Amino acid sequence: MEVLEDNDNNMKAWLTQAPKLTTFRVNKLKRFEVDVLKNFLIAQSKELDTTELPEFYFLRPDCLVLGPWPAVSLKKAGKEVIVDALCAAAVLRGAHVFAPGVMGLPVNCQLGERVDIYGDLEGHCKRGLKVEYTGRKLYVGTGYLKMLRADLFDNGIQPSGIAVHTILPASKLPVVNETIYSKGEVLLQNLPSIVCGWVMDAKPNECILDMCAAPGNKTTHLAEMSNDQATIIALDKTPQKAAKIRESCDIQGVTCVTAYAFDSTKCCSEDSIGINSGPPFPPNSFDKVLLDGPCSGLGQRPQLVNKITPKMISSYKFVQRKLFAEAVKVLKVGGKLVYSTCTITDEENEGIVAWALEKFPCLTLIPAEPIVGGTGLPNKGLNDTQRSMVQRFGPEDNELRKVDPIYRDSIGFFIAAFTKSS
Template sequence: MQENGFKHSVKVPRLYKIAAKIVQQVREEGASIKHLVYQAKHPNYPAILALVTQTLQNGKHLDYILRKSKILMNEARFDPWLARILITELLWGKKRLAGDAKPIQTILSYETKLKSILDKLIESKEIIKPKKVTKPRYVRINTLVMTVADAINGFRDEGWIFVRNNHTVYEDFLQMIRTLEENQFTTDLHVPDLLVFPQGTNFYTHPCYQDGSIILQDKASCIPALLLNPTPNSVVLDMCAAPGMKTSQLAAAMNNEGLVYAVEKDQRRFQSLTQIMETVGATCVKTVNRDVLTLSDKEFPDVEYILLDPSCTGSGMTDRLMYDDNTDEQRNAERIEKLAGFQKKILYHALKNFPKVKRIVYSTCSIYPEENEMIVKKVMENCKNFKLKNARKGLKTKWINSMNNENDGEYKKILKRCIYAKPEVDLTNGFFVAVFERITPKEENKMEVESE
């Protein structure tokens, strides 16, 4: 069957279809690129990863090109995510498309127009170059099944050279991991079960990744569970648990002794969360497929610790969109306002509905103040049973709290008690962490006067 000269029997290459689906999930759900690419199990992992990353990096330009070319308006049945993938391949990737599939032929019929729009965009100097953020590969050891010492010895046996970390000054440590050679690795300065490898090291096919002995988790993502610091035999509530890396870290911190409620509302993400907990051997975790705002102390009694890492813009994730903050396509005021409303609501729920909770850690993978210090300030103004602790005191060495927002003056006291991870400085994803602790009956909320 043919229509307008196109052969409908010819399918789009699977690589393009998979890449389109991944881009959609990253943009709409804030999912992890590398996790999705790995889950796709396509034999050409590097090609899909490169194409997806390139498509996301050029997201703002693609939106502009699609509007100016009117492809989606003229071709109403064209999948917009596939269109982005194919245009990326034509303009920034291989810079050529081949095949008789209708979507490919459609893009090729617009080739001259697409290239003309891009040329004019470049000439106008409105082209936005993504930031280049170089950060190492972080590997957390699953201490439920392996000690850090055994992991180090195992990597040594594979030919890796272990560089002993004797640094006590954060800046010196950062310089060391910046200059790791391709066959070297070391231990982290703040997270005791975290190893640091050179940028780009691929562990997705490593046997220890496959069996859950190692977990590929960015350093900044490890800090919330580290600061929550639940003791063995305690009861923990992970309010937004999927995909489960922080949940498994909590289980390891507790030596699988106690109970971790891991809550996820979305059915697909819940199933993935449950599977991951089984893979890593987190037997103290009970997965819960519920809307966390419906949870109460009656159904989940004796909760002592709460980890809250809610949905956010993901503006700190260096493998998603790497534009300057003011031009980032994620920085949509309406979207941020909607997310901030949810974040504030769920944090209030955590603070007010679990009377035995003594510590709550709130974190986001965002660098936007609307999702971070602004949320903390609004909540602290209306919740007098908790104080804001100095999160940096929970780390064994200092942290460069380098975030400088235009709101620093108004939020200075809050920012001094919270942790911001900044990609260019800390060599991690962008992250924000705040620690709340319940005050004693005789204690006042001392956020405004507590010593630094």
């Protein structure tokens, strides 16, 4: 967190903590039964020796919120599994420990034995460690051992599969994911990312461009919102990413999306004959454009380790501006452009909005409705009216509007919406 100012201690603390809630996006194209989740939690409650279940409820028909376990605690087992920082962060969000994330494991452990999971905060633990790790570490949860040292370190090949079955993260979040349902019925997705889909508000028969679409989570949300009746073009730079978008669409049961491997900084051309021929596209082609572009990702939580530098952060605005310029070109007059990031820096958020309003007189900032997040930051290029039109998700106090706690405890995120007048 060295990139944050010294007076951002509240933000630093917030970023290192896991959100207190888990959110699922519910696929409205498929049948969903909430009792599947309830029965799964009942089974987990027996494992945790409690009769109280986490609270769960629908925020909207396509958004299910799941709270932490109430009044549950486990004594530490005494044997430590060391995992890398990314794996530790995933455990705090309610994930199992997968084999590639394991760095150290005592030699005397048995399959099925309860172990404590610790994250290596320095990145100094050497893979295959047999003794207790003495570097900076953080307890992130407890679980049952599913793989031994021979499986993890001694085969000479990259291991795969669940190494530790997490039963209770230190965050108390339930260990649950979309695999408890049939494929495509639900998707684990951060709440502001779901809100981004609500702001886009995809409708049947609209022509929509998702400029940086992989892995396809927002793309499929737009398709589902349109009842799979929009025409959605999804772009990303590599064939692998385009394939991932197609895979996401297949899983979600979406058919109205066409994915291309293409650089969106070059997605508009006067010489193009139409969107049906693929990118690049003619100017004024799309009713709506989503630009959820590359960013520094500083809104992700929990961030146990972050090595990004100020120079790296400053580099993102250049590609964001290139993408934005193309988005304006391909957007129809009267259309909607939604810009979003999963970062907290004003340079990539309010700064891009202020730049766009000055650079493109044809654009008008409009309220990014439904407005549920906080306002934009003050003194970062936007006046109070403009600040109230964008949404910033984070722990900041908002003097211009009150924000429900649920929207202050997800990840750092930013959403702005524009319309084109000429």
